[in-house]
Amino acid sequence: MKRHLRLKTDFPLFRFLPERWTACLFLIGCLCCTACGDDEEDGYAYPSLLTEFVEVYTDAKGNGTQFVTDNGKIYAINSPIQGLQPDAAYRLVCGYEVTADYQEGHPVAKIYTVETVNLLKQKEEPSDTDDPLAVASIWNGGNYLNLHLMPKTQGGTQEWGYRTDSTRSSHTGTIYHLSLYHRQPGDPYSYSTTVYASLPLLPLGLQEGDSIAFTILTFDGRKTWRFGF
Known part of the structure; x- marks a missing residue:
């Protein structure tokens, strides 16, 4: 290979x-x-x-x-x-x-x-520019966080990525506070579609005891998923 x-x-x-x-x-x-x-x-x-x-x-x-x-x-x-x-x-x-x-x-x-699959790259834009979506599932795939998402669309272009909002270290490990970057300027919320995305974890350099708190803006507000390593 x-x-x-x-x-x-x-x-x-x-x-x-x-x-x-x-x-x-x-x-x-x-x-x-x-x-x-x-x-x-x-x-x-x-x-x-x-x-x-x-x-x-x-x-x-x-x-x-x-x-x-x-x-x-x-x-x-x-x-x-x-x-x-x-x-x-x-x-x-x-x-x-x-x-x-x-x-x-x-x-x-x-x-x-x-x-x-959308490979999520790091973005710098603030979270108040996000557009909401539905989350079918999110899980730790080993070298990735995998996401099954259901945004609404009218067939237009949508933008994807993630942010590192903050990190906090303690004697047990580092918590990485990440969030999904999702924008759909000019694409109305007409019908649901399926989007798959993966966030590569290797570049983060996670160590044993570290964790990720991953936040997504949903139609019901911001929700956070937590994963330990």
């Missing part, structure tokens, strides 16, 4: 999927669902899918050949994703089925659905 060790953060180089690939992956997912629906009518049992945040890694030719789950499990992709940047990593949410095959010592997985 190729990682960009030259980065000072020891964090792999992540790229967002280009718009043409987002559309292609959506079409692939629709075709898979249609095919599976037809199969069910013929008595075929739809495969049991696992849906997880993963890192998809590409080879020197820009083919997505492997992905790694947040718990460190490595899978080979049965049909490599083509047309991506070479020697890069993409943060995605994948619905996949584990097959009985192995490739180079790793189990082979068949990917059925793919969703893009």
Whole structure:
């Protein structure tokens, strides 16, 4: 697996999927669902899918050949994703089925659905500029805080990131008070949509005993989730 060790953060180089690939992956997912629906009518049992945040890694030719789950499990992709940047990593949410095959010592997985993930970068704007949203879930994925969010939209552009509001150290560890940066200027609250996001934890340099208090402006006011490490 190729990682960009030259980065000072020891964090792999992540790229967002280009718009043409987002559309292609959506079409692939629709075709898979249609095919599976037809199969069910013929008595075929739809495969049991696992849906997880993963890192998809590409080879020197820009083919997505492997992905790694947040718990460190490595899978080979049965049909490599083509047309991506070479020697890069993409943060995605994948619905996949584990097959009985192995490739180079790793189990082979068949990917059925793919969703893009917003990698949250640090912002400096004050919290009074935030727009509210709904939170489906937020959890510690090991090297990330993973977020399943449901903002309202009319199809416009929304901005994402996080802030370090403050830190407080004690004899038990450091508490990092972070908050979600979310703005949607010019995008009315018309209907709910699904957004996946990940906050990389490695750059924070967390030590045993540290904790994170992560605050989000929801439609019911600001709410805080706490995670210990």
